[in-house]
Amino acid sequence: MHPSFRLLPFALAIAAFAPFSVAYADDDRERENLARLEHELALLTREVRAARGDAPTRARIHFQYEDLARDLEMIRAGIADHLSAPRQPRPVEPLKGDYRR
Template sequence: MMRGIRAVIASGLVLAAAPLRAEEMPTPDSAAAQRSAEAEREALARALQEFQAIERLIADAEARRLSGARIYFDYDALRAELTQVKLGIRQYLDERRPQPRTFEPLEASYVVVDPAQ
């Protein structure tokens, strides 16, 4: 994550130091769009940080799981999907001009029934 943030900061510094031609001067609309895009990127970077707290909560819940239960929560599936979401956010933040891409759909079913029970 820090690499992505550093890249954004470095890109901003390079762009800020480059002289603008008259046609590149920001208009009020383009300046507002740029601020909006930056705000979006900052919010997504904060979301990635929040995933760390969520992962700690998931580990805590898993540690409290009853062993030998017939029905249990699939923590591995949840972690895999969180990883997929984080990857998508990181790829968006790391690319200068993100391109649309497809991702595997999330399962969203985390209840497992142990047939042996």
């Protein structure tokens, strides 16, 4: 058997799993970005509550700080829910391993 044929199963295995390592890297990057957004939304919610305390009481039209804070919290909770969901790997079909017939 030619030596290059012995490397064929190894090369095919690497080629088969390469997209998964890239997908996990993308997954990790997305999780980091979402965690940062969640943190920023928590900080922004605190700022909105502080601004509510400084809002003029005699204004003709009042900004609805509570609605804004509620919406920000809903978005933050959605991100937190996504981040806490279990990471389930997709099933991978096993390699045959025997290429001779």
